[in-house]
Each structure stands twice: as structure tokens, then as C-alpha cells.
Amino acid sequence: MRNLLTRKSFNFAFIISVGLLALLPLYVEMTGDDFYLDLANRLMILAIAAVSLNLILGHGGMISFGHAAYLGIGAYSVGIPAYYEIYDGLFQIITAVFVSGVFALLTGAVSLRTKGVYFIMITMAFTQMAFFGIVSIEEYGGDDGLVIDTRSTFGNFFDLEDTVTLYYFVFVSLLISLFIVKRIMESRFGMVISGSKSNERRMQSIGYNTYRYKLVCYVLSGCLCGYAGALLGNFTNFISPEMMDWTASGELIFMVLLGGSGALLGPLWGAASFVLLEEWLSSITTYWHFFFGALLILVVLFARGGIDGLLSKIGLSK
Amino acid sequence: MFKKVLLLASAGLMVMGSAAAAEKVKIGFVTTITTPAGVIGRDMVDAVNLAMEDIGGKMAGRDVELIIEDDGFKPAIGKQKTDKLVKQDKVQFVTGFIWSHVLLASQKSALGAGKFLISSNAGPSQMAGKLCHKNFFSTSWQNDQTPMAMGEVLNLNNVGSLYVMAPNYAAGKNMVAGVTRTFKGKIVGKDLTKWGKDAQLDFSAELAKAKASGAEGIFVFYPGKAGGAFIKQYAQAGLQGKIPLYSVFTVDSIALPKLQKAKMSGVMGSVMTQFWAPDLDTPQNKKFVSGFKKKYGRYPSFYAAQSYDTIFLIKSAVESVKGDLSNMDGMRAAMKAANFPSVRGKFSYGNNHFPIQNFYSRKVVKDSEGVWTTSVQEVVLKNHQDTYAKDCSM
């Protein structure tokens, strides 16, 4: 952790992947394999969500089993205005971030009073409430979800209708969110957060109100994930309560752990391997869930530190 | 010199060969393979495979490639798979779709890319009305039609009050709307239950309410595995013989073998409506049902029948343009004419590309070998067109 923040050397794996992602549209332009653009788009959006989860889970030790709620809130913040023919991206994104923040503040204030597995389960409970809340609203499609006809527009400057525009918008968003999380973790605030992960009592005894720090961190993470949700809604053109299913939260946790919990770039590796594995395995066999599940168990048993840990072992990261 | 000509010729052959390979007829088929609903998907996949055999794997001399994708019973995954079919596999036809909400989520991905979209089952009201599209066709029905026929059956049987149960999703709501439209009696109670991959399957509370409501009949729509579970609980709760069951898409060739195994003889004689039954007397249906039974050892469901039709509809389109897959207008016109051997017999397409067809009442009976199946009774709605066609601007 400390190592990552102080080392000045280049992170080769990161530079290579950013380079590849930046050039991908060019490749697609030449070959016409639009599908890879979709794949990379989804990968990057999920990476942003995983980055936000990593902020509280990896750095802060708060195991949220309900982070998919923010993906849903963000997506519906695009979908519901679009339903009323409001396509202004700025408005949609501000709504997504604001509503996510409020939801995180309210649920976090209650959840953070609990510890350990009670925290895991109460965050899940709040997400289930959001899930059933959306299901119950007939107007916005209920269980069936909502089709988003038109993607966000940003005044006369640009809109996200074009896949390549959306792609670069997501790409830049990913870089910015990585940067923001890096800055947060380097700040005094970040030190308190990671300090309270390793020893909360000590942080309290030196006079920090860790509850407040954690709550702020929780809200920040919710806001960022809400933003990812807004991107996801734009990308899929379709939103449904399914996005907030508890299994979706489980998948986000998986991405963080697979990539290497607590490592800045872990979520990127995690989301990438998750999306690519899913695509690859499901194209081979109908029974791909089995291998996916087995992999999860193996990661837990044998690969602590995740992919980032692996990369740094062979000197490509950190 | 001679060598050069040979080289050129072989190069020419190779180019031709690769051109022919590139212009395979590619059909994407989105259905549910995993989750308990996979049992429906299996029936559909079996039917399209049978159809592929029956046409010899070729349409207008071109090879046909069938790509099957699993939507996992989730709209979002269905859409993802449709995108993959369109963008990576570059199919010309996207077909399948059991679930209305999956179809609604996926339609833009196929139609927006200028592909033909053919629903082999789902018939949500939106696709028949406001969202109707020149490249969208259905080989099934619009959701409201079958329950509308059921409403007529209820009127004929002088049912005065009705308790309604359906799953809480697009098709469930359409089914309820359909029966409400034609049923002249009073609806005394209504339950929409949770659906999706974690669907509610224990109906104790709802059945107790139905029993207490004193309705003269109970109307249900529980497709797939929920159907069998519902009928067992209906019997266990003591409703059998007290409140007769009128169902749509619930008692079918998927539920019946299991009900027969569990000896739920109460379902015998139960009435439902449908556009098709295994014993419907058309040449294509005879060929289909006997072929299906021979190959898979069981009766096909209506899902299978519609999927079988899908392949023949596409074949008629491809053959009408002599395999010129770039001729979208020609293929569209051919499909619109519905000039193919359908299991339901001759029918025509309405302005919204939903079939205008007959709806029959059917009954559960034993066949000559003692296997439980459904049999056509009489025509309830003749050449019926759905009510949303007027909202379609085509």
C-alpha cells in the first residue's frame, strides 16, 4: 500500500493497458469488430464501480455487500429523466451523484453503527430495499425495466449517442476516478481511513472520530459508484432492477478481490478479468458458471493479493 | 503461362469459396438455457434444430448457421447477447425470445442495426403498438390475444366472477389486461406475484385469498416451471372442484409430463386457449409433431411449434430473394406475405407484423398411448387481430 503511494517508478502494466484502451477504437475502426468496443466499455464502467467499492472495502475495510444499489440509482437517474424526455447529461449525472450520496449518507449512518458481518448484511438489506422499491414503481417499468431511447447530451457540445464518444467519455472518467481515489488515499483523510481499517481503536484514541471519517468515505464511494451507474445506463440503453440484485453486489466484490483488494489499480485488473472471463467461458460451455465459481474459490484459497499482487511479483506493477 | 492461369483460377476459386462462406445465412437465437426456465429454452432449441434438419441445413442453396445464446432469464443479459450476435457474429436474423421484458430490452440492439428481429414467443403490447417496426415479425401472438379468447370461453361457460393470478412482469400484465377486456363478469381479486430468476413459487397466501373470495373461476398465467407448481398447490389447497381453473400458457407439454408423473389427475379436462395444439390438423403440424416426438421422445410445446415456424419463415424470405441477403425489402415483403408452411395452417400478417390467426379452446386429454396431452376443441376467435395494431403507424 505505502509502497504504491511512494514509489516513483512507472507502472508498466497500467501504462500498457491504458495505451491499449486508448487505441482500441482505432483498431475497431479498421476491423469493424464493434463488439470489442462494447466489451471494453462495459469493462471500464464496471472498473469505475469497482474502484469506488475498493475505496471503502480495500482501503477502509468496510465490506459493503450492497454496492450494486448505487449502480442502479445512477442508471435510473439517467433512465427516469429520459423517460420524461430530459436528456441533459449534466443534470442526469448530478442527480445520479447526489441521490447516491444521499442514499449512502442515510444508509451509511445506520450501517456504520454495526460491525463485521452485521455490516455486510445490513448493506445488503438496504440494497434489497432499493431493489424492491424500484420493482414496486409501475410507472418506470417495475420488474421489466426501462428502455433508454436517447443517451445523455451535453448542451451543444457533444452527446453520448456515438459509441466511440461514449467510449472516450468512459475512458477519461476511469482515469479521473483512479486519480481522485489516489489523491484521497494520499491525503490525511485517507491515512485516517486506512488507519481505522487496521486499528480503529488506536485511531479513536489519538482523537479521530472514525465514525465520521468512515461515513464520509462511504458517501464518496457511493457517489462515485452512482456516477458509474449513470454511465452504465447510457451504455446499456436499458435499465432494470436486476442491476441491484445481491448477486451484482457479489460480483463487484469479486472484481475488487480478484484484482487485489486495497491496491489502487486492483479494481481495473479485477473488472477486466471478470468481464473477459465471463465472455470467454460462456462462449465455451453452457456450464461455465461452474468454472467461474471454482475460480472464485481458488482465488480465495490461493491468490491473496489478487492479480495486482501477482503483477507486482513479476515486477510489472507497483 | 499455363501455371499462371492455374494459379489465377485457383485464386479465383478461393475468392469465390470465401465469398460463399462469408454469405452464410446466420440466425441468432436468444433464449433461456440456464435457470429453471431453461426447460423452455431446451424445447425451443430442440425445435429449431429439428427444423434445420428438415431443411437440410440450407436455404436457397446457402449454408445456414444457427447461433444460440442464453439470456439467463435477465433482460440485461438478453440485450448483451443480442449486441454480440449483431456486432460480433454479424447475423442477419435475430430470433428466439421467450420473455417479453427480454425482447423489449433487446429490440433496439437488433432493429437499430438494421437486422430482422423475429420473436418466437414473446408478444408484448409495445411491440404490437407504438414500437412496431418494419423489420420486426412475430411467429407467435400478441400477449393479450390468448387471454382474450379465454375471456370468451368464460362468458360461454357463464362464469360470473373471476379471481386472477399472474406473474408481475410485462407479459403477466398483458395477460390480465387481455382477459379483463373480453370477460363480462366481475373480477373479484387479482394477484401479481414476483417473477424473474427468483420467482415466487409458493402461492399459499394467494390461494387462500382466492378461496376466500368465493370466485366462480380462477384465471392464471404461469409459464414454464411455475405452472406445474401452481397446479399442485391449487389441488392441495382444496380449490379443485370448488373453483374451476382456466389457464393460459400454464398447462402445456412442459408441465404435463411432470403432472402425470406426480399423478395430478385433477388437471385432466382442464380448459385453456391457444392458437395451436399438437393435434391441430395441418400437414406441416403433422410433420412437425411426429418428427419432434420421434427425435426427442416427447410432445413439443407451443414454444417449440413457434420456433419451428420461425426457421420456415426465414427460409421463405431467403428463398424469395434467391439468397440475396442484401435485399432487405424483398425478404421483408416475402415474410409479410406469410407464404410458408406454418404449423398453424394458413394465416396472414397484420400491419404490425403480428399474425392474424385463429384461437382455439383446448383440453387436457390422454392420447392413445396414455400420455397426457392437449387437444383442440373448437375455434373461439376466428382470424383474430390484436387490439394494439391500431396504435402501430405502419
Next chain:
Amino acid sequence: MDWVLIITQLLNGLQLGLLLFLLASGLTLVFGIMDFVNLAHGALYMIGAYFCASLSEVTGSFLLGIAIAIPVTAAAGAILEVSIIRRLYSKDHLDHVLATFGLILCFDTMVHFFWGPEGKAIELPAFLDGRLAILPGVEFPTFRLSIILAGLLIAFGLYFIISHTKTGMLIRAGASNRQMVSAHGIDIKSLFTIVFAVGAAMAGFAGMMISPITEASIGMGNEIIIVAFVVIIIGGIGSIKGAFLAAILVGLIDTMGRSFLDTLLKIIVSEESAETAAPALSAMAIYILMATILAFRPQGLFPPKGR
């Protein structure tokens, strides 16, 4: 309101509650003693149901099927514990969640592979398939009554074992202070395996009892396991008494919500939105209950002492 309906729904709620208790008791024991979060507990519920369905088919008797399926499920639980779960105890909760999430995927796929996607129905013997008049005018399915009976019997049995036997003492001690038990030279490893197998058997039994009603199907445990977690969180992790009361409470709230909420909602909103909102809101009710309880008692209603 109709009192026959109310009594029927109370019984339905009780039946659901006891079913939840069968699941939750194993979950809370495993959780309390081994400090292990087992999302895959629902998978045991599922395989219990499938074992029972196949065995009933082979033996031609549901009761015989159950009698054999229970030890088979327990054995499957023990094998699972020795081969995988045991290696996870030393890891943290996050790892448990993830690994057992993986196990769910594996189990669901294996069931799909071995039994196919269509699910399995179980035929009930005639004497269980009817209805019983429990009060004049109130008929209730015999089989649902037998779930209630079996659930109550197991609850009393567990209560007896835990409060009156040596094993029970160890379990109680384990739930409040693990290190202490092992420090006294108790073979903690086998105790863990036994507790896990018993939990598996109870979960499996719950699955066996529900599948004559709903059929055994893939993923049948994935929804109910979350509800079972809600139950043990409300009850307090490790507390059998808490699990029992919370299970009944959750069962009643869920059933009553499904039965009467739409009627209540119709008073304030339109009929159509009441009909679609009611099932969702009644599903939400148990989570609201849990969040409210945790807000005031962050360790649930009956947290075992010493934690």
C-alpha cells in the same frame, strides 16, 4: 375481515417461518461457532431437495426418500466441510462470502448438469396430500401442517440438545468463546464437522419439505438464503432462540404482507399501482424490519453473551 382467511394466512405464515427456521438454525450455528459466513447454505437446501426427489423416485416412497436423503445430505455437508470449508475458517468474512458465492455457482451448475434444467416434482403419499379441518370451516393442507409439526419438533429437539446435553454445552461455549473450548482440549475439528453436517441436514430437510409444494429446482436456495440471513441477523448470530423467534416473525410478516397489503394500499393509491406495489413492498418489509432492529440493537435481538 374474513376470520377464516386470517387464520389460514397465520398458519401459512407459521409454516413459512418454520421452514425458514430449519434453514436459519443451521446457518446461525455454523456462523456462531465457526464464525463462518456460509452463503452456500442455500445450495445444501437445494441438493437436499434433489436427493430426496431422486430417492423418492427410486424407492417409490416420499417418506423413505426423506429418511435416506437426510443422512446423505449430512454426509455431503461433511465432505464439503472437510474438503473446502475447513480451509476457509482462518480467512476473513469477505473471503467466506466470496468463496461460498463461488460454491453456489458450482452447485447450481452441477445440479443443472446432473438433473437437467426442468426441476423435479415429488409425489406425496395420499395421506399427506389432502386437507385437514382444524377448526370448523377452516381447512388447511395436511402437508403444510406436517411442515409446521416437523419444524416445531426440530426446534424443541434443538433446544433440548443445546440446553441439556454436553454437546449442547460445547456448542453454547463455542458460540460465545471459541478459543476457550479448544483450550480445554476438546476436539474442535470434529465438533465443527459435526455441526456443519447437522446444519446441512437441516437445510436439506427444509428443501425436502418445500419441494413437494414448489418442486426442486436450480437456484431454489438463492432467494431464501438471503431471507434466512435476515432471520439470523435479526435474531442475533449464534442464538437458536433468536433464530426461532425471528423466523416466525419474518414468516408472518411476509405472508401477511402478501395477503393484506394490497387491500390496505388500495385505500391510499390507485388499484392498479396497489396491485403491483404490494408484492414488492411486502418483500421489502422484512429488510426494513432488519434495518430498524439493527439501528437500535447492532447485534440483533439476542446476541450470545461474551461476544
